[in-house]
Amino acid sequence: MQRKTVLVTGGTGYIGSHTIINLYEHGYLPISIDNGMNSDISSLSKIEDIIGVRIKHYNIDLQDLTKTETIFKEQKIDAIIHFAALKAVGESVEKPFLYFRNNLNSLLNVQECAQKYGVKAFIFSSSCTVYGEVKSSPVDEYTELQPAESPYGRTKQMGEEIIEDCIKKSDMKAVLLRYFNPAGAHLSAKIGESPINTAQNLVPVITETAIGNRPCMKVFGNDYDTRDGTCVRDYIHIMDLAEAHTLALDFALYRQQNQVEVFNLGSGSGYTVLEAINAFETVNNVKLSYEISARRPGDVVAIYSSYEKAKNQLYWQPKYGIKEIMQSAWEWEKNRNLTK
Numbered sequence: 001m002q003r004k005t006v007l008v009t010g011g012t013g014y015i016g017s018h019t020i021i022n023l024y025e026h027g028y029l030p031i032s033i034d035n036g037m038n039s040d041i042s043s044l045s046k047i048e049d050i051i052g053v054r055i056k057h058y059n060i061d062l063q064d065l066t067k068t069e070t071i072f073k074e075q076k077i078d079a080i081i082h083f084a085a086l087k088a089v090g091e092s093v094e095k096p097f098l099y100f101r102n103n104l105n106s107l108l109n110v111q112e113c114a115q116k117y118g119v120k121a122f123i124f125s126s127s128c129t130v131y132g133e134v135k136s137s138p139v140d141e142y143t144e145l146q147p148a149e150s151p152y153g154r155t156k157q158m159g160e161e162i163i164e165d166c167i168k169k170s171d172m173k174a175v176l177l178r179y180f181n182p183a184g185a186h187l188s189a190k191i192g193e194s195p196i197n198t199a200q201n202l203v204p205v206i207t208e209t210a211i212g213n214r215p216c217m218k219v220f221g222n223d224y225d226t227r228d229g230t231c232v233r234d235y236i237h238i239m240d241l242a243e244a245h246t247l248a249l250d251f252a253l254y255r256q257q258n259q260v261e262v263f264n265l266g267s268g269s270g271y272t273v274l275e276a277i278n279a280f281e282t283v284n285n286v287k288l289s290y291e292i293s294a295r296r297p298g299d300v301v302a303i304y305s306s307y308e309k310a311k312n313q314l315y316w317q318p319k320y321g322i323k324e325i326m327q328s329a330w331e332w333e334k335n336r337n338l339t340k
């Protein structure tokens with residue numbers, strides 16, 4: 001049977017690169033597009049090394065509608081997974097114009113082309129940040145959204161609304177995936193999180209500190225109302241997250257009834273920052289140098305997710321936990337420093 005073509009925007013980025021592998025392994029034909037603003041094209045050759053085939057890639061800024069359309073003129077696209085966006089909460093507080101422009105214009109352009117060229121399924125990278133400062137966890141898809149804590153979070157809330165409004169007149173199905181905290185690396189240790197911009201997510205900050213590329217890491221606030229005063233997050237292994245995209249695509253293309261569906265993708269439990277640091281140290285037998293500093297603007301106190309809906313409808317559940325996350329992240333960090 002001919003493989004269905006999936007345009008993966010942000011294809012050389014962290015989640016996109018892992019998802020391309022999973023898509024190919026499950027019978028889809030991924031095509032990548034990325035302008036390299038936060039990733040290195042070299043991840044493409046690592047992907048190809050893992051799956052053993054060449055992946056068609058476009059180096060295009062999705063803010064440019066004319067260039068974006070060239071992809072659709074050249075390729076028959078069956079589905080899109082739209083990862084491309086800027087993602088640093090703190091930076092978005094500093095540079096709101098950059099975030100609104102990049103994240104929303106890219107989405108509008110991809111959506112417009114998708115509709116013009118009859119794309120059947122659209123998977124959107126949303127985020128738990130759309131829930132804002134929640135009153136309690138676990139959150140499920142029916143938890144009321146609170147005002148976003150950052151311009152980044154707002155771009156995800158607006159992104160979800162844009163999709164709902166824009167696809168009404170089409171026969172496209174959309175799945176909005178609200179990720180909790182993706183972490184860890186491909187089990188081959190050939191690809192992992194490797195942003196061009198300074199890493200701000202906890203796990204790469206931990207591994208960069210452990211390898212000696214940062215003298216000391218900061219824990220932002222230890223006076224929150226949590227078990228040990230540090231923020232609580234729900235970490236999901238990148239291998240599990242990648243698989244969820246393939247399953248979401250199967251769902252959107254073959255079973256989805258409603259035009260738009262929302263799914264949380266998390267592990268069902270939360271770890272404080274100090275617990276995560278401790279897990280890394282224990283699993284890898286490495287001591288970390290860290291210091292407590294002031295709270296960071298835009299951070300919510302505590303959030304973790306229920307994944308019941310994804311389990312029931314996507315047939316997805318996480319296979320890996322915090323141990324495998326910390327192990328694989330560390331293997332990747334060591335490997336990428338060897339090849340630098």
Ligand SMILES: NC(=O)c1ccc[n+]([C@@H]2O[C@H](COP(=O)([O-])OP(=O)(O)OC[C@H]3O[C@@H](n4cnc5c(N)ncnc54)[C@H](O)[C@@H]3O)[C@@H](O)[C@H]2O)c1
Binds near residue numbers: 010011033087
């Ligand atoms: N990693 C996380 O913690 C997390 C959590 C929740 C949601 N998300 C969302 O998931 C998606 C993917 O995140 P990621 O961690 O892989 O980030 P990433 O930065 O590694 O990947 C995003 C990719 O998009 C590309 N990109 C950005 N703007 C572009 C543009 N205008 N044109 C072309 N390419 C562009 C970047 O170069 C980058 O390679 C993003 O939408 C992000 O907001 C990520």
